[in-house]
Amino acid sequence: MRIVIDPGHSGRNIDPGAVNQNTGLQEADVALIISRLVEKYLLAVGYEVKLTRTEWEQPETDDLNYRTALANNWGADVFVSLHCNSAANKSAKGYETWTSPGDTNGDRLATCLHNQIAAEFPDRVGRTDYSDGDADKEARFYVLVHTEAPACLVEMAFISNDEEAALLANRTWQDRYARAIARGVTDYFQLLYIKEGKR
Numbered sequence: 001m002r003i004v005i006d007p008g009h010s011g012r013n014i015d016p017g018a019v020n021q022n023t024g025l026q027e028a029d030v031a032l033i034i035s036r037l038v039e040k041y042l043l044a045v046g047y048e049v050k051l052t053r054t055e056w057e058q059p060e061t062d063d064l065n066y067r068t069a070l071a072n073n074w075g076a077d078v079f080v081s082l083h084c085n086s087a088a089n090k091s092a093k094g095y096e097t098w099t100s101p102g103d104t105n106g107d108r109l110a111t112c113l114h115n116q117i118a119a120e121f122p123d124r125v126g127r128t129d130y131s132d133g134d135a136d137k138e139a140r141f142y143v144l145v146h147t148e149a150p151a152c153l154v155e156m157a158f159i160s161n162d163e164e165a166a167l168l169a170n171r172t173w174q175d176r177y178a179r180a181i182a183r184g185v186t187d188y189f190q191l192l193y194i195k196e197g198k199r
């Protein structure tokens with residue numbers, strides 16, 4: 001199984017993503033740290049893994065087509081994009097999973113990820129949209145629409161919220177988050193096997 005992990009934003013001076021105003025913590029850095037941990041855990045269980053960005057600052061990844069082409073050319077089975085959320089309202093908090101509109105295996109993937117995050121962090125708020133029967137929200141984000149593999153974008157927590165920014169900067173919390181994502185991916189593959197009777 002080939003998994004692409006997509007650390008949001010191209011990093012540092014090019015595009016740090018959202019930044020916490022008090023600590024300067026950058027979304028792009030957090031996304032890369034957690035993506036590397038997810039990679040470690042998925043490699044450990046025998047999957048093939050590629051990151052769309054491997055450097056703190058990587059100019060070519062500013063072009064989102066670079067990321068989706070990497071996944072498509074490699075024949076990825078799954079694409080997971082990791083981001084941190086941000087809002088003008090500093091009290092906004094919680095995690096979200098996003099898929100492209102419509103019912104695809106991306107929705108199954110998102111549900112597996114959402115369930116593992118919810119189980120690992122019962123103290124965090126799941127920001128959900130159950131209007132279509134599942135927890136994920138839907139939008140035509142570039143990386144979700146242009147990847148051939150089932151894709152999910154996770155907004156892990158709000159970097160604009162000081163409490164959640166402190167968690168996002170915490171090594172133990174990063175590691176717990178990465179393991180939850182990795183378990184979500186393995187859950188998804190198990191679900192596929194059961195559904196398609198490949199066992």
Ligand SMILES: [Zn+2]
Binds near residue numbers: 008009017018083084
């Ligand atoms: Zn982002």
